Every structure is written in structure tokens, then in C-alpha cells.
Amino acid sequence: MSAALALGGLAARTAHALAQAVVGPRLSIINFHRVCPKVDPLFPEELTAERFDRMLSMLRRSAQVLPLSEALLRLRDRSLPPGAVVITFDDGYADNAEVALPILQRHRLPATFYVATGFVDGGRMFNDTVIESIRCCALDEVSLDEFGLPRLSLRTAADRRQAINALLPRVKYLGLVERETALALLHRLLGSPALPGDLMMRRDQVLRLQRAGMEVGGHTVHHPILRLLDDEASLAELTQCRAELEAWLQAPVRHFAYPNGRLGDDFDSRHAALVARAGYETAVTTMPGTVTAASDPYRLPRFTPWDASALRWWLRLFRMRLRAA
Numbered sequence: 001m002s003a004a005l006a007l008g009g010l011a012a013r014t015a016h017a018l019a020q021a022v023v024g025p026r027l028s029i030i031n032f033h034r035v036c037p038k039v040d041p042l043f044p045e046e047l048t049a050e051r052f053d054r055m056l057s058m059l060r061r062s063a064q065v066l067p068l069s070e071a072l073l074r075l076r077d078r079s080l081p082p083g084a085v086v087i088t089f090d091d092g093y094a095d096n097a098e099v100a101l102p103i104l105q106r107h108r109l110p111a112t113f114y115v116a117t118g119f120v121d122g123g124r125m126f127n128d129t130v131i132e133s134i135r136c137c138a139l140d141e142v143s144l145d146e147f148g149l150p151r152l153s154l155r156t157a158a159d160r161r162q163a164i165n166a167l168l169p170r171v172k173y174l175g176l177v178e179r180e181t182a183l184a185l186l187h188r189l190l191g192s193p194a195l196p197g198d199l200m201m202r203r204d205q206v207l208r209l210q211r212a213g214m215e216v217g218g219h220t221v222h223h224p225i226l227r228l229l230d231d232e233a234s235l236a237e238l239t240q241c242r243a244e245l246e247a248w249l250q251a252p253v254r255h256f257a258y259p260n261g262r263l264g265d266d267f268d269s270r271h272a273a274l275v276a277r278a279g280y281e282t283a284v285t286t287m288p289g290t291v292t293a294a295s296d297p298y299r300l301p302r303f304t305p306w307d308a309s310a311l312r313w314w315l316r317l318f319r320m321r322l323r324a325a
Contacts, residue, residue: 025075028085029068031088032304036099037098042160059109060108063083066086068215068282090219092201094199096209097209114219114256115218116222117221117244120202121202124200125200128199130183132192134160134164137191139191140155142190217254218242224237226266227268231270234274238256238277238278242279255284258285281297282298
């Protein structure tokens, strides 16, 4: 390690210690979804292996990365170190096991992976069906009146990205049955070929995460908007997911992540009780902030580090430490 990097890490740790002295112990939970092996032309801002490696290098030098269970326990017993960070991943993408895990292992850092069990072994999430249908479409333009959209150009990567951005909100907040009907219609309209069936993890990849010392948590079965479901259907999504994961892992599953994760839009206050009833001990959201000893264990905040620059990303992480949930 160069002297400049060593000094940078020392300065960062000192800043975290001063912040903790002022605002008290706080835990930052950061969340990711995919780590692509190379740049995706449709989503060039998507996290790549190279960027993820740089982020972990900075985290290892400037923060204390802990497993989620240990971090929450140390927060409660007041032994949380300054600059404590937990790394999480949502959904259960195959690249989590194939790309992210080796990088985490190289840096000797832990993470928690929240898996939607209904897509394991060949499934595909609704957003990826939209994305891959547009990506694979051979047409130069398409009429999507059935989705309340004008005729859309698909001539360039930018056009296809714009079409994806227009379609996703039309599908995201549909009920599960309506969502599948809409996706089948979209596939017919676009005339897309067979879509990839290897985007999500297989069971052996989920097991690989556990055997590597990573934590695995629940993320429902079908990734629904829980707010759109009644209590019985919500509880079924929660309990079935946990039961499937525990059967695969032969170990307790203690942690949960709300699909999409915004209070009011995606879940509401009744779901915390349902998550507890399903047997989970914690639940994370996508509401920004940091975790304190007073945080509701079923509404733990997280944030996503979107910044391309490692330095800007670290500064955002540090500023977030001053913000409670």
C-alpha cells in the first residue's frame, strides 16, 4: 500500500471516530443489486467488477466492514467501531456469486445477500424481462399503445434505454397476475426471441455464498409490491421465502429486505408485524439514513452508492453517517 493510500485511510478512520464522538455510534448499510463483469451498453452506469473492486479497496482502508448480525449486536451492546459498514445485495442475481463473491473474498469482506426464492434456478425478475425484451428486439421501432405509450424508436442504445425507462413504471406497480399478463403481452408485441434464463442464482450458488461465510436473507418469493397484497398474501410471500431458504441452507434465516423498500410506496406499517410474525429478526428498507441504537429493527435504512468516483462515493457515505433514519 502506498503512503498516500495509507494516509487517506488513516484520515478517513479519524473522521469516522470524530463523527462517532459527536453523533454517537451509527451503522451504515449499503446496498447493491448487480455487479456486471463488464460495462453494459444499455446501462453504462451499472456497477462493474472493476468499480466494485475499487469501492471495496476504499472501504477496507477507510471503514470497518462487518457482517450484519455482528454489526447489529455490537450496536446494541455499544461496542460498534467507528466507521462501521455492512454490505448488502438484493434480489439474488447470478453475478453476485460469480462476480461479486470472488472480489469480496479477495478483500476478505463479508456481505449479506437477500434472495427472492421464486427466481432461483432459471427464473427472471419482471424488470429484467422488460430490459431483455427491449435489448433482444429486432425491430427499429415499436407501437406500445396497449401500455399507454407512443410509438417508440429502438434504433440506438439510447433509444432502447429510453423505451425501458418508459415501460418499467407501467409494469412495476401492477399486481403479480397483472404483471405477468403485461409481460407476456410485451414479449408478443416486440417479437423478442427466447430471453435469458441464467440471470438469477441457482441453488448451488446460494449455497456457495453461505459456505463462503456470507449471510443469506429473505426477499420474498416473487418480489411483489407488498402494499398491493392483503395480509394473508403478504405473509405467504414472507414465510414461504424463509422456509425455502432454510431448507436449502439448513440454517436459520434471520434477516429480510422489503422489495423496492420505500415506506408508503412499497410497504407500510402493517408489514413490520408480518415480517416479525414470519420469524425474521430484522428488515432493511431503501430509505436513506444510518442505523442507531434507537432504530426500528424492522425499518433499517440503507443507501445505494451510485457515484462513479470512489472519492465522491466515500464522501456521500460519510455525509450519510450524520443522518439518522
